[in-house]
Amino acid sequence: MTNYITLLKKNDLKATIQRTSILKSIDHAGHINIDEIYEDVKEQHPALSLATIYKNIILMQQNNVIIEVPMNGEKSKFELKKDDHIHLICQHCGEIQDSKITKEKEQILNIKNFQLNNAQINLYGVCQKCQRISLK
Amino acid sequence: MTNYITLLKKNDLKATIQRTSILKSIDHAGHINIDEIYEDVKEQHPALSLATIYKNIILMQQNNVIIEVPMNGEKSKFELKKDDHIHLICQHCGEIQDSKITKEKEQILNIKNFQLNNAQINLYGVCQKCQRISLK
DNA sequence: ATATGTGCAAAGGGTTTGCAGATAT
DNA sequence: ATATCTGCAAACCCTTTGCACATAT
Numbered sequence: 001m002t003n004y005i006t007l008l009k010k011n012d013l014k015a016t017i018q019r020t021s022i023l024k025s026i027d028h029a030g031h032i033n034i035d036e037i038y039e040d041v042k043e044q045h046p047a048l049s050l051a052t053i054y055k056n057i058i059l060m061q062q063n064n065v066i067i068e069v070p071m072n073g074e075k076s077k078f079e080l081k082k083d084d085h086i087h088l089i090c091q092h093c094g095e096i097q098d099s100k101i102t103k104e105k106e107q108i109l110n111i112k113n114f115q116l117n118n119a120q121i122n123l124y125g126v127c128q129k130c131q132r133i134s135l136k
Numbered sequence: 137m138t139n140y141i142t143l144l145k146k147n148d149l150k151a152t153i154q155r156t157s158i159l160k161s162i163d164h165a166g167h168i169n170i171d172e173i174y175e176d177v178k179e180q181h182p183a184l185s186l187a188t189i190y191k192n193i194i195l196m197q198q199n200n201v202i203i204e205v206p207m208n209g210e211k212s213k214f215e216l217k218k219d220d221h222i223h224l225i226c227q228h229c230g231e232i233q234d235s236k237i238t239k240e241k242e243q244i245l246n247i248k249n250f251q252l253n254n255a256q257i258n259l260y261g262v263c264q265k266c267q268r269i270s271l272k
Numbered sequence: 273a274t275a276t277g278t279g280c281a282a283a284g285g286g287t288t289t290g291c292a293g294a295t296a297t
Numbered sequence: 298a299t300a301t302c303t304g305c306a307a308a309c310c311c312t313t314t315g316c317a318c319a320t321a322t
Binding site (some may be wrong): 014 | 311
Binding site (some may be wrong): 068071072076086088091097104109113114115116117119121122123124126127128131 | 197204206207208209212222224227233235240241244247249251252253254255256257258260261262263264267
């Protein structure tokens with residue numbers, strides 16, 4: 001919990017219970033949308049309002065605490081800010097795995113005449129677990 | 137125009153004027169959101185309604201005629217269905233360039249234990265034109 | 273002490289829906 | 298001929314906003 005407080009303060013945000021709760025929820029889930037955060041966070045803080053979540057999601061994005069993961073045909077999810085990475089999105093179970101962008105992969109993304117700031121890579125397919133299930 | 141008719145029929149959709157107009161708009165723009173399609177299409181067909189665009193965007197996605205390009209912090213854009221490719225999104229002028237995924241790049245996306253169906257790669261940065269401008 | 277954050281309820285705006293008339297096949 | 302599509306208006310629901318009270322620093 002103290003980690004979230006530090007994270008917020010480091011990024012010029014006051015550490016309120018609402019914000020640390022939201023961050024905890026995002027951190028535990030890995031990738032999570034607004035409604036799911038709301039459901040999750042209400043368990044400990046029933047009074048925490050949806051409006052507060054919306055306000056803080058915007059604020060925490062602006063202050064580089066979290067980042068948006070736009071999703072095909074559904075609401076954006078959010079994750080804690082970290083280095084660029086690849087999302088492996090399972091179309092069967094919905095789970096999202098992170099996969100590192102290795103140095104060799106990074107070179108591949110180096111496209112001439114384009115000054116890259118950040119990469120957003122979503123790979124849709126079937127995860128290992130679901131591949132096994134469909135074999136049965 | 138006849139191309140759009142063929143494209144629609146090939147994918148089990150009736151070829152209405154509304155649909156060909158929407159496809160023409162998407163094709164010309166390359167990447168375009170719903171409101172922009174509406175503005176564009178109204179010039180030739182003032183009566184064409186937003187509701188019709190929404191209905192058809194959903195339908196044409198389902199029938200593999202177009203695909204969604206989710207965007208960070210803004211409304212999704214749409215493009216004609218084509219092979220996976222990389223989007224180079226300029227954070228300065230907003231333009232989106234397509235970049236081919238070469239065979240070597242494709243191998244890089246081959247992540248073990250994940251059965252890839254389709255890749256969605258958005259690279260945010262500064263395009264060549266805008267790099268030149270900021271040098272002046 | 274005070275600037276900032278929160279919760280509530282209302283407003284706003286984008287998207288969807290139902291239906292009667294129109295259209296593609 | 299008929300199943301499907303369109304346009305309109307209303308409904309819906311997600312997101313934002315304003316304000317009085319509460320809280321972090």
